[in-house]
Amino acid sequence: MVIYHGRKSWKNGNSMAPLCALVKRAKAYVPNYKGIMFSLWGMSDQHITGDIQARAFLLTLKYARSSAIREKMPDTIHLFDSAQEMELEYLRVILLYLAHVMGRGKRELFLGLLQKHTSDRGGYMKTIADELSKMA
Numbered sequence: 001m002v003i004y005h006g007r008k009s010w011k012n013g014n015s016m017a018p019l020c021a022l023v024k025r026a027k028a029y030v031p032n033y034k035g036i037m038f039s040l041w042g043m044s045d046q047h048i049t050g051d052i053q054a055r056a057f058l059l060t061l062k063y064a065r066s067s068a069i070r071e072k073m074p075d076t077i078h079l080f081d082s083a084q085e086m087e088l089e090y091l092r093v094i095l096l097y098l099a100h101v102m103g104r105g106k107r108e109l110f111l112g113l114l115q116k117h118t119s120d121r122g123g124y125m126k127t128i129a130d131e132l133s134k135m136a
Helices: 024-029 052-063 069-078 085-118 123-135
Strands: 002-004 037-039
16 A cells, blocks of 8 residues: 655556656566555545544645645644543654654744644643754
8 A cells, every 4th residue: 555645646546667767678577566546635634534543644644745734733633632641652753753844944833833732731742842842
């Protein structure tokens, strides 16, 4: 299974061959794997279902490199409103990933958004925010 989360729509069907730089004479010897292809950009957020972790992961991939992340990040955080501690650890991983993807230039903005949407969540979220602050 391939989950595509690029900035543009996927246009290569379900074949992996176009992704490989092929020497014309070697083309016959390179396997043309076909898989199940999911393009997150072509999927509405309502169709991204599953448990908290699966939805958060897929929504994060979908919007991580998009300016829409500013509007979508609170929704992803709120998926964890009734989460147990183990699920909150997964939120930590997602937020650290986003901080790295956004880069240093946008990290202060990201941290501000995080603090705005997690201020009522207590110690665990403060620990994550502190960790991200050190990265800024």
